[in-house]
Each structure stands twice: as C-alpha cells, then as structure tokens.
Amino acid sequence: xxxxxYIASGILELYAAGGLTEAEQxxxxxxxxxxPEVRAALDEACATMEAYAAQYAVxxxxxxxxxxxxxxxAQNDAQNLHEEQSTAETEFTTPVVPMYAxxxxxxxxxxxxxxxxxxxxxxVSGLLSYNFYNKWQQAESRxxxxxxxxxxxxxxxxxxxxKMEQQEQLLTIMRNPNYKPVHLQGVEAHPDANVMVYWxxxxxxxxxxxxxxxxxxxxxxxxxxxxDNGKPIDAGMLTMExxxxxxxxxxxxxxxxxxxxxxxxxxxxxxPTLEQLFVMGEIKS
Amino acid sequence: MSNEHTHTITEEELVARLRARDAAAVSxxxxxxxxxxxxxxxxxxxxEAVAEDxxxxxxxxxxxxxxxxxxxxxxxxTWMINICRNLAIDKIRSKHHRVSEATRxxxxxxxxxxxxxxxxxxxxxxxxxxxQLNPEQKQIIDLMYFEGLTQSEIADEFNIPLxxxxxxARSAIKLLGKLFKGRA
Numbered sequence: 001x002x003x004x005x006y007i008a009s010g011i012l013e014l015y016a017a018g019g020l021t022e023a024e025q026x027x028x029x030x031x032x033x034x035x036p037e038v039r040a041a042l043d044e045a046c047a048t049m050e051a052y053a054a055q056y057a058v059x060x061x062x063x064x065x066x067x068x069x070x071x072x073x074a075q076n077d078a079q080n081l082h083e084e085q086s087t088a089e090t091e092f093t094t095p096v097v098p099m100y101a102x103x104x105x106x107x108x109x110x111x112x113x114x115x116x117x118x119x120x121x122x123x124v125s126g127l128l129s130y131n132f133y134n135k136w137q138q139a140e141s142r143x144x145x146x147x148x149x150x151x152x153x154x155x156x157x158x159x160x161x162x163k164m165e166q167q168e169q170l171l172t173i174m175r176n177p178n179y180k181p182v183h184l185q186g187v188e189a190h191p192d193a194n195v196m197v198y199w200x201x202x203x204x205x206x207x208x209x210x211x212x213x214x215x216x217x218x219x220x221x222x223x224x225x226x227x228d229n230g231k232p233i234d235a236g237m238l239t240m241e242x243x244x245x246x247x248x249x250x251x252x253x254x255x256x257x258x259x260x261x262x263x264x265x266x267x268x269x270x271x272p273t274l275e276q277l278f279v280m281g282e283i284k285s
Numbered sequence: 286m287s288n289e290h291t292h293t294i295t296e297e298e299l300v301a302r303l304r305a306r307d308a309a310a311v312s313x314x315x316x317x318x319x320x321x322x323x324x325x326x327x328x329x330x331x332x333e334a335v336a337e338d339x340x341x342x343x344x345x346x347x348x349x350x351x352x353x354x355x356x357x358x359x360x361x362x363t364w365m366i367n368i369c370r371n372l373a374i375d376k377i378r379s380k381h382h383r384v385s386e387a388t389r390x391x392x393x394x395x396x397x398x399x400x401x402x403x404x405x406x407x408x409x410x411x412x413x414x415x416x417q418l419n420p421e422q423k424q425i426i427d428l429m430y431f432e433g434l435t436q437s438e439i440a441d442e443f444n445i446p447l448x449x450x451x452x453x454a455r456s457a458i459k460l461l462g463k464l465f466k467g468r469a
Binding site for chain 1: 306308311312315319320321323324325327328333336337340341344345348349355357358359360362363366367370378425426428429430433434435436437439450451452454455457458459461462465
C-alpha cells in the first residue's frame with residue numbers, strides 16, 4: 001500500500017483514538033518507523049487526540065503526587081538493594097501488559113453468559129423431556145390396558161355368541177321330531193356316565209351331547225359305536241372339552257339299534273374294546 | 286501555575302533523563318502530564334478514588350517499563366496515555382467493578398463532565414469548538430478513547446460497517462486537528 005493510501009485509510013486515526021488491537025497497533029508502529037511521512041501523519045493524529053484529551057484535564061489531588069513519588073522512590077530503594085545483590089540481573093522485569101487484555105475479558109464475559117444461558121436451557125429442556133417422557137409412558141400403559149380390556153370384551157362376546165349358537169343348534173335338534181334322542185346310560189363299572197345321542201335316520205345325522213363322562217387318561221380317547229344288528233360300526237371319536245356342554249356332530253349312520261361308547265387308544269380302533277365299555281343305550285322306536 | 290516554567294523542558298530531554306533512571310524527572314513528568322492523564326482516566330473510571338489508584342499504578346509502570354518506550358514509534362504522551370487507558374479500562378472491566386456498576390451496557394449514555402480546574406488558556410473555547418463534531422464522529426472517538434472499544438467491536442456492537450468506523454474516526458480527528466490549529 002502506498003503511504004498516501006495508508007494515511008488516507010484512517011488507520012492512523014484509529015491508532016490515535018485507541019481503536020486498534022495490539023497486533024494492529026504494532027503494525028502501524030512498524031509502518032511509521034519505516035516511513036517519515038506516515039510517522040508525521042501519525043504524530044499529527046496523536047497530537048490532536050492529546051489536545052482532545054487535554055480538554056478533559058483535571059488537576060488531581062496534590063497529595064497524589066507525593067504518594068506516587070514516594071511509591072516510586074521506595075521501589076527504587078528496594079530495587080537498588082536488589083541490584084547490589086545481583087547486578088547481573090536485568091532490573092526491569094515488569095512485563096508489558098497486553099494493550100487489549102480488557103477487550104479479551106469482555107469477550108470471555110459474553111461467552112460466560114452464553115455458556116450459563118446454554119446450561120440453563122439444557123437443564124430446562126432436560127426437565128421438560130423427562131416430564132413428557134413420563135406422561136408418554138403413562139399414556140402408553142393406559143392404552144395397553146384399554147386394548148387388553150377391549151380384547152377381553154371381544155373374546156367374551158365371541159364365547160358368548162358361540163355358546164348361544166351351540167344352544168340354538170341343540171334346541172333345533174331337540175325340537176326336531178325327526179331326531180331320535182337316545183339316552184346312553186353308564187354300565188355297572190361306570191354308573192355316573194351319562195351321554196345323549198340324537199340320531200336322524202332319514203338324514204343319517206348323529207349328534208352327541210356329553211352329559212357326564214370321566215376325563216379319559218392320557219393316550220386314550222372315547223369312541224362312539226353304532227350297533228347295527230349286533231355289529232359295531234365306528235361313529236367317530238369324541239372331543240372332550242371340559243366343563244362345556246357342547247353338541248358334537250358324529251359320523252353318518254344309516255341304521256342302528258343301539259349306540260355305545262368305549263375307551264380306546266387315541267385315534268380309535270377298528271373294533272371296540274368291550275372291556276372298556278362306558279355307556280350304552282338302545283334306540284326306542 | 287507554579288510549575289509553569291518546568292514545561293520548558295523538552296520531551297527529548299525528559300526522555301533522556303528518565304532513561305538514565307533520574308528519579309527527579311518523574312516529578313517533572315508528573316507536573317507536565319498528570320492533569321491530562323488523570324482527566325482521561327477519570328472519564329473512563331468515573332470515580333475519583335479509582336482514578337487516583339489507576340494514575341499511581343500508571344506512573345509506577347511508566348517508570349518501571351520506561352526502557353520499552355521507543356521514541357521512533359511514537360510520541361511520549363501517546364505511549365503514556367495508552368498505559369493509563371489500558372489500566373483504567375482493565376479496572377472498569379474487572380469483575381469487582383462490573384458487579385458494582387450495572388449500567389455499563391449503555392456506552393453512549395450520560396458521561397459525567399468533570400470540571401477542568403487546570404487553568405490552560407490555550408484550551409479556552411475548545412470544548413465549544415469540539416461540539417462542532419457531529420454526534421456520530423464524537424461517539425466513535427469517545428467509544429474508543431473512553432470505553433476502550435476496538436474498531437471491530439464498535440462495528441459489531443453498533444452495526445456500522447468497519448469502513449465507516451474508519452472514515453468517521455479519520456474525519457473526526459481531521460476536523461479536531463483543524464479546530465485546535467485554528468486556536469493555536
């Protein structure tokens with residue numbers, strides 16, 4: 001940069017008014033030291049600021065002069081003493097304090113505030129999110145409860161309507177005159193056993209209603225037989241559903257004079273095991 | 286002014302005596318510059334007791350670090366006023382001071398004017414003259430000189446382009462220079 005441009009830039013005036021950072025100040029001093037023109041312009045600006053400062057001149061308390069001179073004198077005495085002890089050491093060790101240390105401090109203060117504010121914000125947002133998280137969890141568990149009870153209701157409804165359907169079916173069969181009710185009574189070994197069979201000879205349909213049968217042991221299953229002229233015909237396996245008066249449809253039977261139930265290995269047998277006869281009943285014509 | 290005659294000593298002489306560690310020269314230095322230095326310090330710290338402490342600290346520092354003054358770089362007064370301003374600005378920005386003064390965020394606000402009791406005939410009417418500075422120019426100068434803000438801090442805080450800060454500082458000082466010369 002040419003000296004004229006440098007002078008015209010206003011940087012010398014900033015220097016004089018104290019508006020430069022330490023680095024910028026040193027740069028101006030360097031340029032001024034190498035150029036008499038710049039130096040003259042800088043001195044002029046500084047002299048102007050000196051005159052400006054002089055407007056604010058206030059004579060300090062006369063006691064201050066004494067105080068300052070005494071402080072310096074006392075310091076010199078101490079220093080001289082020190083120098084006598086070690087002349088090799090440089091006497092002027094006072095470091096030059098950076099010109100704009102104050103500006104730095106102001107900046108850090110701004111950062112401190114920003115830092116404090118950010119901590120506060122962080123804490124507040126933490127509290128809020130904890131609060132919202134709790135509420136969300138509560139809502140979630142309530143929703144789960146509501147869903148579960150709704151499911152329960154639906155299940156209950158299904159069970160109820162299924163039962164109703166079965167009852168209706170039973171009722172239809174019982175009220176149908178084409179169905180012949182056959183009461184299968186327990187043999188001597190099982191006097192409590194009690195089963196109803198409804199048979200429609202024209203449609204060959206057989207329905208079975210377990211009134212009372214002991215639960216079959218593991219690996220065993222009840223089998224219904226139709227006796228036609230003394231010959232046993234497989235009429236299907238019984239599905240035991242505990243505590244439920246269910247009507248089961250069995251295999252179609254053309255003609256029969258009696259029905260019987262035996263306990264057979266799971267899956268059933270071709271011929272009935274007569275020792276395991278539970279109930280038997282003749283068809284009344 | 287009892288010490289008016291001591292002003293006849295030249296800056297070069299004074300510098301030479303101080304460099305030679307002539308403690309008596311401090312007294313001369315004090316007589317020549319203390320009122321201006323003190324006035325500026327008082328403008329910055331606004332409290333007389335604090336200003337006195339700052340001035341004492343500044344003179345001790347001037348004496349102790351006089352070898353770092355380089356006349357090839359600038360005027361003696363410029364060097365001394367910088368020491369005073371830095372100490373004063375440090376003072377007002379120190380934690381203790383900041384706590385006790387909550388109104389510091391109003392840099393353009395009311396500035397107490399301390400009556401100048403030093404009789405300086407050459408300055409009569411100058412204050413009126415400087416009122417010819419437009420408020421923007423004066424504000425820039427005072428923010429730097431009395432608040433210790435740098436050009437970029439002023440640009441940031443007052444949202445003024447850096448170039449404008451420079452231009453205003455230059456025109457203000459140019460104008461002041463003319464006003465003072467006109468009086469001389």
